[in-house]
Amino acid sequence: MAGPVAPPVEPRPSAWGGLNRVLDTPAKRGAAIGLILIVMAVAPMAFGPYATVILTNALLYTILALGLNVVVGYAGLLDLGYAAFFAVGAYSVGILTTTFGWNFWATIPVAIVAAAVAGVIIGTPTLRLRSDYLAIVTLGFGEIVRIAARNLKITGSASGITGIEQPWLFGWHIATPTDFYYVFLALTIIGILVSVRLSNSRLGRAWLYVRHDEDAAEAMGINRVRVKLAAYVIGAIYGSIGWAFFAVNFTAISPESFSFKQSTLFLMAVILGGMGKIPGVILGAFIVVLAPELLRDLGSFRYLIFAVGLLLIMLYRPSGIWPVRSAK
């Protein structure tokens, strides 16, 4: 059972990418994180309301990209239908709060469970497939969910769901763009911590074992289908929570937000920044959101410039923008 010829060895990205080399002491690392947090905390005051909305969007993309990174970056499963999972979360919240009058916070556990169930339903039959087939199946699943949402009465068909109430938290009405900015900042921080912890755990290592060599992993007693399913479910939960908050921020859900194009944007954020590297994924998400904004003056040309930029990055840095840890 001779395996395929091993591609040239490339140092494995640690969860922190090349950061460990630049910031080699805990003090330096703490200072860098503190600086970023301060900048993020004062950003709404410093950059004005327009930038706040854009940054909120970038944080949403970061959360979703972190979730997709678990699936694509850690477990190595090419998922082209990621939007389907956050559609499940968004519609759970939308339907329960508007049609059934639930409190937003009570719908979050439902959204999580619904996303996990969707992950299991789509994952159980498909995760036995090798990656190319998996990509096709997930693509199909993404479209099924979107088209179903467009046509079902309960999801508000093509016009979606509107009039979703903005939530209260201990007497604080989360309503202004600035409020939501801080909510998404908190969610992003939680998302990063969860990703870091997972990557340094038994499950996180199992994802890498399975990604590098399924047969050897199985010979070590690892149930590859179960491990992949866990990645799928965790990715789905990230997406579900992220878009649930997006839904109450915009007070509306449209089925067209869950298109294939949307799924590829997140995939792009993950691959662009560097799969499996948390700072890279964050950077990728920010680029995907901010680059078209910064190039806005160029009108329609901005997409052309953006596309050319992406192609150049993929040509010259195929493993992502973020530097990999150099070999010792």
Add this chain to the structure above:
Amino acid sequence: MTGPSLILSGVTLGFAGNTVLQGVDFAVAPNSIVSLIGPNGAGKTSLFNCITGFYKPRAGNIAFEGTALLPLKPFQVTRAGIARTFQNVRLFRQMSVLENVMSGQHCRTSSGAVGAILGLPSQRREEREIHDVAADCLRFVGIAEDEWPREATTLAYGHQRRVEIARALATKPRLLLLDEPAAGLTRSEKQELIGLIGRIRDERGIAVLLIEHDTGLVMSISERVSVLDHGVMIAEGTPKQIQSDPKVIEAYLGSEDAEAALAL
């Protein structure tokens, strides 16, 4: 002495009309060192793959300590107490030596996503345990501590082979299958390997079944030797009996392994 722990009876394997294994009967006693030899293409690795669940035989039975192995998936076979190495070393790329060996503990531990996210005490205890077992296995096979953080696939070839054995030992097996463990090793490394296989049996109480072309090595460490030729088990016995068996010599003559036959 109790009966054999691993028993194969009438194992027949075929791919697209070709018969790879034909009614193979075979057994391994607990705490023994057994070798499986035979010319190239005899079906030795296929037999390993049948035992470990990677191939499903068309007929026959395989049992380990009274458990039928055929319905089990490879990861379940490992859990049942059989670990293996691969003919062409298959360490996990881009991962450190230590992380590679830690993979073996996966099937003996249980903490999942929730434990990791919350950093529960039980999860942290388990992480320490995984680390300690891996460290113990690495020391046992003689990989120095300064090599543990290195990327496993950058080690010298002989060391990679040992890391692979440590990884298999970390699954806490009662039977270890080694697929050509001496291939590509230098003479002194082969001597060390002989010592290591002996210690695996003597100190850890693990039975060892190996496929090997180096007849000198096979004859010096095995208690029993089985010979497979064209998918058929043609001889079984002590090294001495095998060396003088005319059927074995015939099987090797005229094959690519004629040299090995001369060594017999």
